[in-house]
Amino acid sequence: MKPAYPLAVTTGQDIWPTPHRSTSLYSIVVQLAAAGQGRFPATLGRAIHSQVLTWLQAGDSSVAQAVHSTQVSPMSLSGLVGRRRKQGTRPDDEFYFRIGLLNGDLLEPLLAGLDTWGTQPISLGNFPFVLRGVEALPGEHKQVQIGNYHLLSKTSPVSDDLSLELRSPTAFKQGKKTIQPFPLPELVFGSLLRRWNAFAPEDLQFSQIEWQGMVSAFDLKTRVLRLEGGPQIGSVGWIRYRFLDAEQARIASVLAQYAFFAGVGYKTTMGMGQVQSLNHA
Known part of the structure; x- marks a missing residue:
């Protein structure tokens, strides 16, 4: 396993064990390899979420409890990405998932927990995997990024x-x-605004907004994500918004970049709402 990303990071805000100090945002990638043969569920959102909390627990139990208890999650999680063979997965087939951290203080305990876990087997959907590596530096993987609330x-x-x-x-x-x-502008940017205000420094938080944006074009389709708790319907594709109000356009531009880390909508810790701006791809 690759060594932990060398940053001195602390923990917490509000219900967190110590005052929130980091203004950084992270998107890291966890690389896995299949350790068995056969098939596993099409979606593993709950299993991935549980495993990430287990790693946090190993790194700092108080942080894991805070993450578990908060109403606005400081993380977004992708589903498991990789080749799904028609004949079933084979040993050493490679997969990954992405973790977005909206509170940079979570990075150190998460990486510490991953380091402690080492080569122990991982069970996702009753299928065995092993940890192959953690990508935390931009340039290592296309889904790895580092951001900062002040810069955004x-x-x-x-x-x-x-x-x-x-x-x-x-x-x-x-x-x-x-x-x-359907991703109406007030729903998309309202969701992002709530997450931003939950974790951004107080001097960077935005006032509540009655969004006046409009949808100018889109190519969307609905897709069913079969989560453990039942099927969930959501939209995939692309959508374009227009904001005539200059201040709303400014804030929406900030939040559009934030979406990559935060996710949009609900169940963003279960693989839903993975979004990226096409303006600064």
């Missing part, structure tokens, strides 16, 4: 036309029972 808040150029690619099913909870699969 100065996103330039500002655009009144913003395009997003929805890479995994994306949907939004409206009320207690209604699920909206």
Whole structure:
């Protein structure tokens, strides 16, 4: 396993064990290899989430408890990415998943937990895997990035036309029972604004906004993600938004870049809502 990324990082904000100090954002990639032969479930969102919490627990139990208890998750998680053979997975087939960290203080305990785990077997959906490596430095993997709230808040150029690619099913909870699969601007940027304000330094937080953006073009289709708790419907494809208000365009431009780390909508810790800006791809 590769050595932990060499940063001195601390932990927490609000319910976190110590005051939040890092303003960094991370997207890291966990590389796995199949350790068995056969088939595993099409989606492993709950299993991946549980495994990441186990690694955090190994790195710092108080941080893991804080992450588990918070209402706004400081992480986003992709599904398992890799080749799915028609005849079934074979030993040493390679897979990966991505972890987005909205609180940079989580990096050190997460990497410490991964390092402690070492070569122990990993079970996802009752299928065995082994840890092959962790990519945490930009340039090692196309999905690895490092960001910063201060730098993102100065996103330039500002655009009144913003395009997003929805890479995994994306949907939004409206009320207690209604699920909206179409990414309306107020739902997309409202979701991102809530996450930003939950973890950005206080001086960088935005006031609440009545979004006045409009959808100018899209190519979307609905897709079912069969999670352990039942099937979930969301949209995948691309969509373009237009903001006529200059200040809303500025904030939306910032949040569009933030989406890569944060995810959009609900169940972003289960593989849903994986989104990337097409303006600064």
